[in-house]
Amino acid sequence: GEDVEQSLFLSVREGDSSVINCTYTDSSSTYLYWYKQEPGAGLQLLTYIFSNMDMKQDQRLTVLLNKKDKHLSLRIADTQTGDSAIYFCAEMGGGADGLTFGKGTHLIIQP
Amino acid sequence: DTGVSQDPRHKITKRGQNVTFRCDPISEHNRLYWYRQTLGQGPEFLTYFQNEAQLEKSRLLSDRFSAERPKGSFSTLEIQRTEQGDSAMYLCAKGGPTGELFFGEGSRLTVL
Numbered sequence: 001g002e003d004v005e006q007s008l009f010l011s012v013r014e015g016d017s018s019v020i021n022c023t024y025t026d027s028s029s030t031y032l033y034w035y036k037q038e039p040g041a042g043l044q045l046l047t048y049i050f051s052n053m054d055m056k057q058d059q060r061l062t063v064l065l066n067k068k069d070k071h072l073s074l075r076i077a078d079t080q081t082g083d084s085a086i087y088f089c090a091e092m093g094g095g096a097d098g099l100t101f102g103k104g105t106h107l108i109i110q111p
Numbered sequence: 112d113t114g115v116s117q118d119p120r121h122k123i124t125k126r127g128q129n130v131t132f133r134c135d136p137i138s139e140h141n142r143l144y145w146y147r148q149t150l151g152q153g154p155e156f157l158t159y160f161q162n163e164a165q166l167e168k169s170r171l172l173s174d175r176f177s178a179e180r181p182k183g184s185f186s187t188l189e190i191q192r193t194e195q196g197d198s199a200m201y202l203c204a205k206g207g208p209t210g211e212l213f214f215g216e217g218s219r220l221t222v223l
Contacts, residue, residue: 041216041217042214042215045213048209048211098156098206099156101154
């Protein structure tokens with residue numbers, strides 16, 4: 001079955017880089033996604049990567065994909081207080097049921 | 112703005128009552144999804160529509176739950192005889208060209 005694992009919390013200092021990690025089990029995943037959720041809000045798509053890529057950069061965001069190890073990471077450069085949120089990793093498997101999400105990583109920013 | 116509007120944003124109801132949530136994708140979109148999110152969890156798939164056809168339903172969707180998309184545009188999710196365990200955020204999303212989902216702000220249900 002499909003399963004996506006993330007650590008629950010990450011604490012970083014403002015201005016440092018944040019690296020949020022995710023592992024997934026479905027080797028047929030064609031796309032992998034990162035979403036951000038602020039308190040009381042819906043999920044905002046941050047970025048995604050196609051499974052035949054190993055890196056994607058978008059401004060302060062860098063996504064790394066190790067398909068062999070089924071490991072995905074999201075690096076946020078120069079972390080700001082506005083980056084404080086829950087970050088979800090998600091995979092698109094082969095079925096019709098959309099995306100499978102991890103439980104989310106709470107990113108905590110220390111001043 | 113993801114172009115997905117959900118209503119109501121919050122609903123408080125007593126156990127045993129029926130509730131209905133509505134989702135309006137601002138533009139016509141083939142694929143529409145309902146997810147449920149409980150505290151400390153990621154969104155969990157409930158059901159999926161391709162136009163007006165409901166093509167997939169999760170085992171989470173008990174017989175008290177029913178979803179419709181009568182004209183292939185807006186969708187409703189009804190929960191009958193609500194239970195406290197139904198308390199959650201109900202998220203609607205439209206499907207994008209590369210499989211991504213664009214979520215609405217969600218409808219939070221509290222069952223007392």
